[in-house]
Structures are given as structure tokens and as C-alpha cells.
Amino acid sequence: MMKLLSIMRAVGLYALLAVACSSVALAQSYPAKSIKFVVPFPAGSATDSVGRIVAQAMSDVLAQPITVENKAGANGIPGADFVKSAHGDPYTLLVTTSTTQAANVSLYKKIPYDPVKDFMPIGKIGSTGFILMVKPDFPAKDMKEFVAYAKANKLAYGHGSSGSLVSGALVANLGGFDALGVPYKGIPQAMTDLLGGQVQFTFADVGNAVTQMKGGTMRGLGVTTTVRAGKAPTVPPIADTVKGYDVSAWFALMAPAGIPLDAAKKLEATLQAVLAKPDVREKLANAGIDMDVQGSAALAKLIDAEIKKWAGWVKLAGITPE
Secondary structure, eight states: OHHHHHHHHHHHHHHHHHHHHHHHHHHHHOOSSOEEEEESSOTTSHHHHHHHHHHHHHHHHHTSOEEEEEOOOGGGHHHHHHHHTTTTOTTEEEEEEHIIIIIHHHHSSOOSSOTTTTEEEEEEEEEEOEEEEEOTTOSOOSHHHHHHHHHHSOEEEEESSHHHHHHHHHHHHHHTOOEEEEEOSSHHHHHHHHHHTSSSEEEEEHHHHHHHHHHTSOEEEEESSSSOBTTBTTSOBGGGTSTTOOOOEEEEEEEETTOOHHHHHHHHHHHHHHHTSHHHHHHHHHTTOEEEEEOHHHHHHHHHHHHHHHHHHHHHHTOOOO
């Protein structure tokens, strides 16, 4: 009996040593292969731009390739669900937004993932507002004229994210007019149909909006934030005309729940390091992203607060959950 107990103790000790050694090995070797960034929105979207800029920068530091895979549609739900299903895998990460981690809770009666329990926060990257976009020949020249025109004419707007959906529904509700929301896989697709005349306005993230404005293909009438965007200083806040109006979105990096703590710490430290680099910050600024870097603990608290905030915006916009 004593011999059996001795053997069991030895086996237990070897098991503990094996776990300890494997943890040390992971800390030293991670990442040992390429990492995948899942972007839950299409190529050309603000989330895609953020993901590709950060992927390249982190790849250089980690000395491993980081590929970007777009899984667009349904307000980012398929992409988020894909990463959730990779439980414990530190090689499958989510370039997430306020849409997937906060707004979807209120926009849908049920989603296939828990934005808190199914993910491990790595860090927040930045934020952006949206600009109300119309074609160059649209009759209204400013927000005051836009609201008056919308009251006299039934308009349709395209949306490809929670930010663009809430932006459109909220300006209609607070502005006192009706507008039909038309869903798209992403904002770039909504902008394509705006140019084609299928919808009369849309809300594009600042980076995409400025590109179109500079090219002369579209005009921006108002920005969704309460202050002017640094990349679009000539566009006034919609709140100057529509009182109480305020919408913005943010971007972050998340991992599926259950990844090794050492891998999570290395990812967080690497993300923080690259976001401090002037060239990375410049690229993000050129993409219309306002830097607002936060670590994993702060991001976890932010998500809790943002779920409540977006619930308020969805209710104020008069949106009925699907």
C-alpha cells in the first residue's frame, strides 16, 4: 500500500512538473507558427484597415506571419462566432469592434456567443466616428437642409455595421422623420449602392468617408461625434442641428476564452508595444482612427460599460431587436 502511495505521489509530481515545463516552453516559444486575425467585416472597412495595420506591426515583432481573414456579414456575428469556437487557441484572434462586443447584444434577441464569457480581452486600439454621406447632387447642402428634405421625402439609408445602423436610425428618430434602413455586409457595399442610387444616404467611418470626399464622389454633411473629427475638420457635428445626437465606434483585439495566460500576456505586451510606435500610429490616423490604447483589464471594463451604452442608443434610435 505504501509503495502504491509513493508511486501515485511520484506520478502527481511528474504531472505538475510537466505542466510547469509546458507553461515555460509556451512562454518561450509562443508563437511557434502563424497567427490568424479574423476580421468580421469586409475588405475596405475600417475594421479591416485596423486589422491589417496591426497584423503587420505585430508580425514584425513576433517574427511570425499574421494572416487576415475576412468573415463578413450579419453585423459581424459569423466572424465573432468563428473565433468563439476556437476556444483555447491563441493562434486565432478577433479584430473586434463595438458592434460585435457590445451593440449586437441589443440589436438581436439572441446571438450565438457571449461577448464577455466567450472571449479574452487583449487590448483596445482606437475609435472612430461616422460621417453622413450623400451624392454630390443631393439637394441638401447641410444638416439643416437635410432634415427638412428628409421630412418631405421618404429616404432610404444603407448600413453595414451597428454604428452605421444606429447612426441612421438615430438621426431619423431625433430628427423627426422616417427613413428605411437597408442592410449590407459592410459599409463599402452600402457606399457602392449610394453611388448607384439604390439608397439616398449612408454613414461611413471617417477614414472611408474622407477618401470619398477628397475624390469628389460624395459629400459629407455631418459627423456623428460631438466634436469635429481630426481627419475631417470641415464637417460639423450632427449634434449642432439634431440635439442629443452622439455615436462612435471602437476597435480592439480579442482572443477566444481559455487561451494560455502566458500567450495572452505576450499578445497584450506586443500590441501595446506596436501601438506606441509613431509609424503605426500614423497609419491608423491616416485610416481615420483616433488612438485610444487600453490594456486587457481596462478593455474588459469598457465592454461591460459599452453594452449598457449601446442598449441606450438602440432604444433611443427606436430599433426593435431582430
